[in-house]
Amino acid sequence: MDVFRSMQIMVRAIELGNLSAAARELGVTQPTVSKIIAALERDLAVRLIERTTTKFTPTEAGQRFYERAKQILEEYADARADACGLSAQVAGLLRVNAPLGLGEMHLHRITQCFVRLHPKVEVELVLNDRFVDLVEEGVDLAIRLGGALPASAVARDLATSERFFVASPDYLAQHGAIEHIDDLQRHEFIRFAWLESGATVEVAGPDGSRHIALRGRYSINSALSIRQSVCDGWGIAMTPAWLVQDLLDDGTLVRILPRWQAAAQTLRLVYPSRRYQPMRARAFMDYLESEIEAVPGLTTSRPRC
Structure with missing residues (x-):
C-alpha cells in the first residue's frame, strides 16, 4: 500500500x-x-x-x-x-473565515489583491459572523472581531477599532439633538441581534463608566444592515469605526456624544495551534497585516514609514 x-x-x-x-x-x-x-x-x-x-x-x-x-x-x-528552489513561491488552497460585514466592505478586496500577487494560490474566503471550529471545518485562518478565543487556537492582534454612537443628520433633525448621555434613553436604539448584553451598553466618558439600558424595537444580526438602518434614519447605533468611518468622513452620519465610547474592538488573526503553518498561510498573514492599516477606522501598532 x-x-x-x-x-x-x-x-x-x-x-x-x-x-x-x-x-x-x-x-x-x-x-x-x-x-x-x-x-x-x-x-x-x-x-x-x-x-x-x-x-x-x-x-x-x-x-x-x-x-x-x-x-x-x-x-x-x-x-x-x-x-526544488521554489521556496519563495506561494501555492495551494487557503481557506479563510471572516466576519460578513468586515469581509464585504474591506477584506475581500485585500484577499483579491493577494490572489493576484500569487498566481498559484487559491483562496476560499467564507464570510459569516459565527465562530467556526478551525480544525473541524478545515479553516487555515480566521479573522475575528473581539470575543473569546478557542482553546485550540492562537492569535495575532492586527488592529483595534473605536466604538461609538452614530446617527444620521436627518434623524437628529426630526428627533432632537443628543447632548447628554441620559438623552439616549428616549431614542430608538438599533442593535445587533443575539448579543448577550441585549440593549445594555457599557461606555466610558467624562463621568467614568456607565451601563446604559437603551430601548429599540429593531435588532438585526448584520453589521451592514445596522449601517444602512442608521443611514435611513431608523435610530442611533453603537458601531465600530471600521463600519462607518467613510460615512462620517462624507457627512452621511455624525458621531454623537463624542466624549463617550465603548471598549475598542480588537481585530485578530486566528489560526490552529500547531507548529507548522503552510507557506501560503504565512504569506497571507503577513500581507494582511501590511494592508489592514489602510482600512478606514482601524488602528494598528505597526510603525508608519
Whole structure:
C-alpha cells in the first residue's frame, strides 16, 4: 500500500465530504477511493470514516488522523518546494473565515489583491459572523472581531477599532439633538441581534463608566444592515469605526456624544495551534497585516514609514 498516496486521498475525501468528488478530483473511480480508505483502516486497525447512504463523516480517530496527515502533506510540499528552489513561491488552497460585514466592505478586496500577487494560490474566503471550529471545518485562518478565543487556537492582534454612537443628520433633525448621555434613553436604539448584553451598553466618558439600558424595537444580526438602518434614519447605533468611518468622513452620519465610547474592538488573526503553518498561510498573514492599516477606522501598532 502506498501510504503517502492513501493519506492524500483520505485528506481530500474528508475535506470534500464526498467520495465521488474526491475520486473526480484525483482522477480515479469512486470504488478505488473506497478501497484505498478501507485498506488504510485495516492497516491502522481503526475505523476512520462513518458511511451511510446520505452521510460521509470522519470518526473521532479519523478526524485526528486527518489533522496529522494534512500537516505531514503540507510539510512535504514545503520541503519539496524548498529542495526544488521554489521556496519563495506561494501555492495551494487557503481557506479563510471572516466576519460578513468586515469581509464585504474591506477584506475581500485585500484577499483579491493577494490572489493576484500569487498566481498559484487559491483562496476560499467564507464570510459569516459565527465562530467556526478551525480544525473541524478545515479553516487555515480566521479573522475575528473581539470575543473569546478557542482553546485550540492562537492569535495575532492586527488592529483595534473605536466604538461609538452614530446617527444620521436627518434623524437628529426630526428627533432632537443628543447632548447628554441620559438623552439616549428616549431614542430608538438599533442593535445587533443575539448579543448577550441585549440593549445594555457599557461606555466610558467624562463621568467614568456607565451601563446604559437603551430601548429599540429593531435588532438585526448584520453589521451592514445596522449601517444602512442608521443611514435611513431608523435610530442611533453603537458601531465600530471600521463600519462607518467613510460615512462620517462624507457627512452621511455624525458621531454623537463624542466624549463617550465603548471598549475598542480588537481585530485578530486566528489560526490552529500547531507548529507548522503552510507557506501560503504565512504569506497571507503577513500581507494582511501590511494592508489592514489602510482600512478606514482601524488602528494598528505597526510603525508608519
